[in-house]
Amino acid sequence: MESAFETETRAVFDCHQRQQEDDDHIFDRLTSLIGDDYFGLPSGGFRGLDILDAGCGSNANASYAFLNKGARSVTSLELGDAWMDCARKRLGRFGARSVLVAGSVLDLPFDDTSFDFVHCAGVLPHTSDPQKGFQELVRVTRPGGNFFLTIMGTANGVLYRCINHLRELYQSDDQFRRSVDNLSAATARQAVDWLLDTKDREEAEYLPNENEFFRSLFDDDLFVTIRDRLQAPTYHDFNFTEMQIRGWYAESGLENVRRISRYTRDFHNLRRFLAPMYRYYDHPLARFWFGDGCIQMIGEKPRQ
Template sequence: MENSFEIETRTVFDRYQRQQENDDHIFDRLVSLIEEEYFGLPTGSFRGLDVLDAGCGSNANASYAFLDKGARNVVSLELSNDWMDCARKRLSRFGPRSALVAGSVLDLPFDDFSFDFVHCAGVLPHTSNPKRGFEELARVTRPGGSFFLTIMGTANGVIYRCINHLRELYQSDDQFRSSIDSLDASTAREAIDWLLRIKDGEEEEYIPGESEFFRSLFDDDLFVTIRDRFQAPTYHQFAFTEVQIRGWYGECGFDKVRRISRYTRNFHNLRRFLAPMYRHYDHPLARFWFGDGCIQMIGKKPRT
């Protein structure tokens, strides 16, 4: 069920996910996001499970984490076949426990109740029919199994309102689009070095080491995130709410539905100072900047 919309999205993501795979720090940071405690599970809970990593990305970092934690089988699913060479670089060490499958979350090529744990992070907002994708992911979750989802919330915070405006500008302004497309740590360092050279020539440091600290706030990991926010074909204007997603889980028969959050560690850039708001998404400061934030939810399908 691929269409031009999903294919364009996959092409954009493939570019920077290959960059993530080639950077050990970024890849290891992404792998570290998969931990039992975060999902509210005892240590070792993934051992022996059949896991679906839906919309795994070219680097398949979550698939790697599940396999490394002892999952019996992990199916990594993504559109087309073009991403598989990248994923195999990391996953080949796990042998037949790892399976790479071309397919769409809108029409999963699996029987009902195929997986003990279904993982889908940040994928549905980039599809033409997020609700259908959710229903498909719920369909393949086994009774007694869990389904984890991340999806962007409404754009009622300052940062997301700005991002939506700049996304429109990216589509309409050739010069701005060119600037974003060429944005990386190397070009940013040149601009930052120029900025600090002028500053340091005009006045002494107010805080010892301030220039080096300022430089440390920007790295490739940050610029990959920025390009993602602007280049991906859609985020459905950040139109989802926690109540809405809870409703989807309920309609598909899940219970013990929880919104979860964490303090995201190992950023080597500006996002180190945003991490407290990722963890405490309901704090007034977090609401001001991020609105509903990134909605991360997990539900359990009751045994019949």
């Protein structure tokens, strides 16, 4: 049974993820994040696997990528069933290899050791008991299989301190909430046009094409991300540490546990200048801005 909190959270994400599904650039960028080399698998390592995409989102972009890379089956799990029409737009082409399931990571409707690869990205902070969800995900991982988790780290970086403050403001200030809800590339273009037109009346461009470059920093992909960070309710405000998550893996008996990172490509906005810090999360500049950052961890369940 879903709580009111979970229902509200799912509704917020559903709106964002449907917009992502409708934009081929955003969807392609998201699916490009799934690669066997990134997860430390051999080339073609997803072929023949039974995969769980837990908290797949309405657009099920990771599920699509796994299927496209040859998984035998992908079970896409999300709360309720209102998201399934969106997921089927992309996943329908895979027929019976794609299975859509309504359920919660806190009580997975699967037998023990059901999947060769379990993928759960950005879900656990939006549950009432993240560690219970973690244990459930380990439970359904097969011996010799891998469990991959993405979870936002501590808010001790400047950017996430700001995000948490803005999240509180979004909940308490009606005017600010309306401004965030109306954020889009279209409203940003209006604001940027006013800003640059006003500037141009006072002074000419200092650098060639500086106005064009400034405009390029803002697109719908950026504003979907901003709304995602500020609108979605969460029980846990970015307060997980790498050491804590490593502890969960160790307590669950998983082996070859490692934090992984990548240079995230194909941003057409401001975030392309943040990509070096996503890749090198331990650099002092990245620690200053992001704290523990986006913790992406993978481990293997021992063979019996």
